[in-house]
Amino acid sequence: MIATGFSTWKGSWKQGSGTISTETDTFKDKPYSFSSRFEGTPGGSPEELLATAQAGCFNQALANNFGMIGFESESINTSVVVELGYGDDGHPAIKSSFVTVEAKAPGVTQEQFEYCAERARTTCTIARILKIDIGMKATLLP
Incomplete structure (x- = not known):
């Protein structure tokens, strides 16, 4: 069994944004950013x-x-x-x-x-x- 995840990113570490996804339809193109990871704003991580x-x-x-x-x-x-x-x-x-x-x-x-x-x-x-x-x-x- 192989599980695959994907991510996109554009911009700088703190000002940029991206998406995280799984190969299956479980999790698709969930937006994330520095602030959604470290500051608790809406978005994935x-x-x-x-x-x-x-x-x-x-x-x-x-x-x-x-x-x-x-x-x-x-x-x-x-x-x-x-x-x-x-x-x-x-x-x-x-x-x-x-x-x-x-x-x-x-x-x-x-x-x-x-x-x-x-x-x-x-x-x-x-x-x-x-x-x-x-x-x-x-x-x-x-």
């Missing part, structure tokens, strides 16, 4: 795509971990917050990633859930490429 990718990757990893111990999830709902800022060198840097997950998995104990969630947090394919500490709040629903 590569970090938003990263957060979405990590949430989806985490969910599948958690479902797989439940399956490896003989259970199946009824539901898994995850959000990921990626914080973009500046590193000590003054260059843009992803400062943190934080996973919040609520899962319903009949028969899974709290201990099993914590093990599976922690394993998903550290071993999903997106998490393995990030060089930052990934925080997490995991809630097993009754």
Whole structure:
């Protein structure tokens, strides 16, 4: 499986603008700019795509971990917050990633859930490429 993303850009770093897209119709020509990435103005950002990718990757990893111990999830709902800022060198840097997950998995104990969630947090394919500490709040629903 190969996933392909695209981007266009015109102009300077702070005054220019561009688009970000996926090869599939998932995400097409979403406008982005310096201000949409660093100042919170409307528009997309590569970090938003990263957060979405990590949430989806985490969910599948958690479902797989439940399956490896003989259970199946009824539901898994995850959000990921990626914080973009500046590193000590003054260059843009992803400062943190934080996973919040609520899962319903009949028969899974709290201990099993914590093990599976922690394993998903550290071993999903997106998490393995990030060089930052990934925080997490995991809630097993009754």
